[in-house]
Amino acid sequence: xININNYIEKVAQATRLWLQPDNQLLKVAIDRxxxxxxxxxxxxxxxxxxxxxKVDSGQVEEWAQRAGISESNNSIGRKVLCLHAGNLPLVxxxxxxxxILSGADYFGKLSKKDPYLLASFLKKIEEFDLQNRVKYSxxxxxxxxxxxxxxxxxxxxxxxEPVKEKLFTLNAITEQSEFVIRTAKFxxxxxxxxxPVTLRDMIEAIFxxxxxxxxxxAVIVSPFSLSxxxxxxxxxxxxxxLRNPQLKKPAENLAYQFAFNKAIERxxxxxxxxxxxxxxxxxxxxxxxxxVQGDHEKLKELRHHFGSSVQSxxxxxxxxxxxxxxxxxxxxxxxxxxxxDGVSVLETVIKQTHIPSK
Amino acid sequence: xxxxxxxxxxxxxxxxxxQIFEFQKKFNPIYQSxxxxxxxxxxxxxxxxxxxxxQAFKEKEIITAKKKLSTNSYQLFLSSGTSxxxxxxxxVADSNLYKQSIFDGMWExxxxxxxxxxxxxxxYNSNPNSSLVWMLNALINRDDSKFSKFLELDNSLLQKEIDxxxxxxxxxxxxxxxxxxxxxxxxxxxxxxxDSIIMETGGMKTFKREIAKSELHEKLATxxxxxxxxxxxxxxxxxxxxxxxxxxxxxFDCPSWMKVSIRDPKNPMQEVKTGEEGLIGxxxxxxFYSCSFILTGDKGVMNVENQFQVxxxxxxxxxxxxxxxxxxx
Numbered sequence: 001x002i003n004i005n006n007y008i009e010k011v012a013q014a015t016r017l018w019l020q021p022d023n024q025l026l027k028v029a030i031d032r033x034x035x036x037x038x039x040x041x042x043x044x045x046x047x048x049x050x051x052x053x054k055v056d057s058g059q060v061e062e063w064a065q066r067a068g069i070s071e072s073n074n075s076i077g078r079k080v081l082c083l084h085a086g087n088l089p090l091v092x093x094x095x096x097x098x099x100i101l102s103g104a105d106y107f108g109k110l111s112k113k114d115p116y117l118l119a120s121f122l123k124k125i126e127e128f129d130l131q132n133r134v135k136y137s138x139x140x141x142x143x144x145x146x147x148x149x150x151x152x153x154x155x156x157x158x159x160x161e162p163v164k165e166k167l168f169t170l171n172a173i174t175e176q177s178e179f180v181i182r183t184a185k186f187x188x189x190x191x192x193x194x195x196p197v198t199l200r201d202m203i204e205a206i207f208x209x210x211x212x213x214x215x216x217x218a219v220i221v222s223p224f225s226l227s228x229x230x231x232x233x234x235x236x237x238x239x240x241x242l243r244n245p246q247l248k249k250p251a252e253n254l255a256y257q258f259a260f261n262k263a264i265e266r267x268x269x270x271x272x273x274x275x276x277x278x279x280x281x282x283x284x285x286x287x288x289x290x291x292v293q294g295d296h297e298k299l300k301e302l303r304h305h306f307g308s309s310v311q312s313x314x315x316x317x318x319x320x321x322x323x324x325x326x327x328x329x330x331x332x333x334x335x336x337x338x339x340x341d342g343v344s345v346l347e348t349v350i351k352q353t354h355i356p357s358k
Numbered sequence: 359x360x361x362x363x364x365x366x367x368x369x370x371x372x373x374x375x376x377q378i379f380e381f382q383k384k385f386n387p388i389y390q391s392x393x394x395x396x397x398x399x400x401x402x403x404x405x406x407x408x409x410x411x412x413q414a415f416k417e418k419e420i421i422t423a424k425k426k427l428s429t430n431s432y433q434l435f436l437s438s439g440t441s442x443x444x445x446x447x448x449x450v451a452d453s454n455l456y457k458q459s460i461f462d463g464m465w466e467x468x469x470x471x472x473x474x475x476x477x478x479x480x481x482y483n484s485n486p487n488s489s490l491v492w493m494l495n496a497l498i499n500r501d502d503s504k505f506s507k508f509l510e511l512d513n514s515l516l517q518k519e520i521d522x523x524x525x526x527x528x529x530x531x532x533x534x535x536x537x538x539x540x541x542x543x544x545x546x547x548x549x550x551x552x553d554s555i556i557m558e559t560g561g562m563k564t565f566k567r568e569i570a571k572s573e574l575h576e577k578l579a580t581x582x583x584x585x586x587x588x589x590x591x592x593x594x595x596x597x598x599x600x601x602x603x604x605x606x607x608x609x610f611d612c613p614s615w616m617k618v619s620i621r622d623p624k625n626p627m628q629e630v631k632t633g634e635e636g637l638i639g640x641x642x643x644x645x646f647y648s649c650s651f652i653l654t655g656d657k658g659v660m661n662v663e664n665q666f667q668v669x670x671x672x673x674x675x676x677x678x679x680x681x682x683x684x685x686x687x
Contacts, residue, residue, distance in 0.1 A: 185679030
């Protein structure tokens with residue numbers, strides 16, 4: 001019988017040690033990631049710093065406590081397959097940590113776009129010889145005959161079909177396997193002032209990781225028009241980029257969009273590697289920010305219209321009636337227990353429901 | 359350039375396309391601004407002519423004219439949609455050009471003398487701004503057999519009327535949207551001649567229902583009791599004045615003044631390789647007084663014979679955020 005408190009403490013300890021500055025495994029992983037041009041050093045350092053701050057303040061233990069993990073409430077013995085995306089450094093960390101913390105056997109398909117960083121964490125976990133299994137690979141074929149109980153991944157109802165087919169072919173899943181699909185794609189922010197602190201938080205929320213995470217802001221709703229704040233705004237963007245050069249560059253379709261906007265006389269700000277445009281359309285392209293002039297009602301209207309594609313709505317001041325919001329300053333530094341798609345990772349992994357995968 | 363020259367097959371498509379490009383770049387302010395912003399002044403090949411994203415028809419009046427069009431000097435087509443939705447507007451300065459494109463386009467694939475046209479769509483009076491209904495109205499009025507008509511919606515087909523067409527020596531061509539035709543087949547207990555053509559005009563994804571094209575064609579063949587080779591499809595839209603046709607397969611052919619290419623969504627100036635999926639780009643020379651060079655939001659693929667398949671709408675909504683992509687991650 002496992003002593004759950006000891007178990008949680010071991011996981012927390014492993015995570016703390018992993019994040020220590022003298023951890024060579026992590027250092028090598030960072031160096032390789034940067035050398036191969038996968039992510040910028042600044043983005044990796046930002047992520048590591050954020051995680052370290054959360055872990056050092058006891059958030060691993062607190063997360064377990066919040067989820068009510070106990071001897072009778074855990075996932076011990078269950079097999080969880082995590083399919084990790086690779087759009088930003090350590091994007092799969094929460095799923096991996098949550099799965100391990102729950103007591104489940106963790107099977108991680110690491111992204112080929114981020115193969116080293118999470119692996120260094122998992123190597124540290126292995127050193128602690130926890131009683132649950134930890135296996136990870138960049139190859140899906142490594143999970144032949146796994147017959148996972150749960151599969152966690154981010155995508156869409158359209159993208160899940162080819163994934164399921166492949167997993168069935170490998171016998172990595174069964175008809176009883178439960179799929180947990182995260183569909184949220186971007187976040188919205190309400191900007192109601194031009195204070196330097198607010199603007200710096202906003203820039204961080206938009207441009208960190210090249211704007212690629214679901215917590216990144218892709219739409220701003222503001223009482224101000226784009227033309228009013230454009231110049232001021234771009235000053236802060238340039239300041240951010242001096243410290244955090246954007247590693248990945250947009251494809252030519254961004255210039256195409258710029259040309260289209262010019263033709264239809266849509267207000268926009270062209271930042272070479274990023275485009276800000278005044279429109280309330282769905283933000284369907286990378287390296288783009290949509291600016292909507294509007295009030296709280298417009299914010300709520302858009303939130304409703306974009307539906308499950310919206311991860312978070314950020315505010316800078318008081319709560320906004322009728323809509324759930326988070327502080328803008330926490331956009332890229334959420335607590336470990338933040339809820340993708342509004343669902344707790346730990347509770348999801350622990351929960352026992354049978355939803356057929358076909 | 360005389361716009362009716364687009365139908366002159368003694369002039370190459372490329373020559374006509376370049377002339378229209380110069381004309382529209384000069385006299386269509388939206389397209390002019392678009393080309394200028396892209397830095398395209400003198401494309402060296404037709405492939406290099408920039409395609410205007412079709413959303414432009416929702417945002418602005420896309421008109422190529424040396425002087426402003428006066429009210430009532432044009433036919434206005436609107437895309438379908440509910441009130442409150444932004445709809446495309448196509449200002450058609452010369453509806454006779456549209457008419458000729460319709461007729462000559464069909465002549466490239468069918469002998470119009472042989473056919474009676476039935477349209478299972480709302481009629482012209484209730485939909486004067488529908489380019490499809492306008493087209494069907496023109497085809498119906500063209501036929502002097504008196505058998506061509508708009509069918510009453512929600513009524514079944516009548517065997518007596520079908521037999522009259524058969525007796526006259528003509529063949530039946532029945533137009534309709536996907537689900538409308540399926541519903542019609544279901545409620546009609548008739549035998550239609552095996553040489554009839556069922557022409558579906560799209561609409562496979564509605565608010566309530568969705569069906570793949572191949573499945574639709576199978577159901578229509580079974581429902582109407584004719585071979586699948588007689589289930590044809592028309593590819594057209596409010597923003598175009600020409601139509602492509604597929605005849606018994608999923609591959610579409612264009613009339614000689616229309617060309618389709620498949621573009622890379624990450625770089626719409628580039629065509630993808632044959633067999634690769636991408637965005638459908640259309641050069642429709644009949645759009646002489648609007649914009650002939652259009653990038654649609656449809657997903658398509660081309661084969662080695664320059665035919666194309668329509669694979670639905672291009673859904674870019676999954677480009678942002680975390681996405682586990684099986685072939686990349």
